[in-house]
Amino acid sequence: MTIDLDVDHSSPSDGLSTVQRRSAVLEELVHRDPGRFRVLTGDRPTGRLHLGHYFGTLHNRVRLQNLGVEMLVIIADYQVLTDRDVADRLTEHVEDLVLDYLAVGVDPQRATIFTHSAIPALNQLLLPFLSLITVAELGRNPTVKEEIAQSQQSSVSGLMFTYPAHQAADILFCKANLVPVGQDQLPHLEVTRTIARRFNSRYGGGLEIFPEPDALLSAAPLLLGTDGTKMSKSRGNAIVLASSADETARSIRSAKTDSHRHISYEPATRPEVSSLVLLAALCLGRDPRQVAEDLGGRGAAALKETVTEAVNAYLAPIRERRALYAQDRGHIRKVLRDGNERAAAIANTTLTEVRSTMNALY
Template sequence: MDSFSVTATRSAELAREISESPEEFRMLTGERPTGPLHLGHYFGSIIERIRLQGQGVESFVILADYQVITDRDSMPRVREYVHGAVLDYLAAGMNPERTTIFTHSSVPALNQLLLPFLSLVTEAELHRNPTVKSELAASGRALSGLLLTYPVHQAADILFCKGNLVPVGKDNLPHVELTRVIARRFNERYGTVFPVPDALLTATPEVPGLDGRKMSKSYGNAIALGMSADETAATINRTVTDSDRRITFDPASRPGVSALLTTAGLCLDEAPEKIADRLGDTGSGALKALTIDAVNDFLADHRARRAEFAADPGFVERVLARGNERANAEAARTLDEVRQAMGTIYG
């Protein structure tokens, strides 16, 4: 059985264990705030976090602002993106009383785990990481030490709070696997301090961007959750389709048309093929109009709640202050355990 099949089998077991004993789990998840959150984030991860929160899983959500340093274009706006992400989390139903929302840069003790963790991995292991490879290829620049060690930063993010559950898509499994390796190697060398976390494969679909590629901030093909209805309409209307009036779902040959069908289908909870059959020969104009209505109707309540939270200029700061305080307390406890295990307590 290959590693993905093993993880899939374990994920099914985890789902049963979570439903029976949610208090046994501590989830760590999050993202790099390199741009506004979009529909891909919503369907791909946010709704899964809300579901686990609702089941009673203790949850930590990190906004990894230090990891944005590798993206030179995003860093000047990182504060804006962090605040926007918190607004979207809250609008989607994340409860700051039950989920600790914090920023990487605000937890110094977390970063002190990097040195012992870096001693536990090889350069070859870091170079093999798919995210390091793809980020390097996309940047067109020399590989920085920060980017090379990105997977170890993620391991520190997960382990500082003794996270034992990490919801991920298939593409992010290598990160969790390296975290598992680091946890095992630390425990073998110094004594058991860290849980060996499990990856929980999410069943949510990959949301295509409006050009047919994966929806991504970096591709400029995303529908941001915080867009207005008019901005959403303008973005969808710019989608490149084709001259065939017959609407069909064919991602390989008709990426733009198929991306619109998928987006509408997710928002309407309907198969894209069924929407295509219903539209028939009405052309791409009708498809775009349907998609605009589907997205704007789906996001209407989210946007209204987001606007309510944004109307209180200090609310996001208070949420982050509370989350950062909790994360710092967790990191200090863990660092004390690490120093005890390593024999570096001097008084």
């Protein structure tokens, strides 16, 4: 079901501000009538999740789930292959993702957790979807360009190039009408909206087979890694959710700051110090400027001590739950089996509808 709002989604005059206004209206609707929404979100299983993931997406997933929004969480194991020759330790990474989800509060009774590779009907949607998008449109996608640049490969696979269409299949197989994203993911979502619109026009005969999903823009702040760049699994600069208290303390002690002793919250001019202040504030539930004011002239050592105490206290119950779940790998596999079964049933129904709509049901 496409959500009709009084905000023009496609107006070119003010670009992102229109999407922001629409997202704000959607947020209000989610609170008033969460049953209207089905959300698709997920991660690639390339390693354990970190605090950037937690405050960027995981916390919001649990919030939406608890509001009563239907939630599907995809572990995109096929998409690991977009920029890697071998999917090393894939089973371990998939199970680690499930552990992280359960530890932070994703409830498999209320959220469907599933893997890409276990849902054949989902992946079969990629073929008709690719017929609805041009090579030029795929090539212009800025997110694909960035992924290709980061891969540092002389050439890229066809899977990498078709990544936006594959992501459209992820979203549309379950007819999700709301996708929580950051601003950098808006081009991907626009490809999905384009494919849905073109399928409905070409084959639907005036019927809405697929909704045009909306973006629920994340208000999550950017947390820097310990080296002062974006927190990332691949850069080895992340504070991992599953780390021990001692490992977390060592990571924070090594974090980059600057030469000024007085602590302030000025993200534009003091990004490294401000990111640490923000991290403490998020964990403490306080305003970052108040945290900085309290630290005053006590210097980077006091800042790091405050951050370490705040992070470890915040993560303690999450780590405790994770350790308990990790003792029963059979439960983790059951969560995946159950989620895969539910997702496969949805995908089979959608694929049958697609084939019927295309007059290809024999």
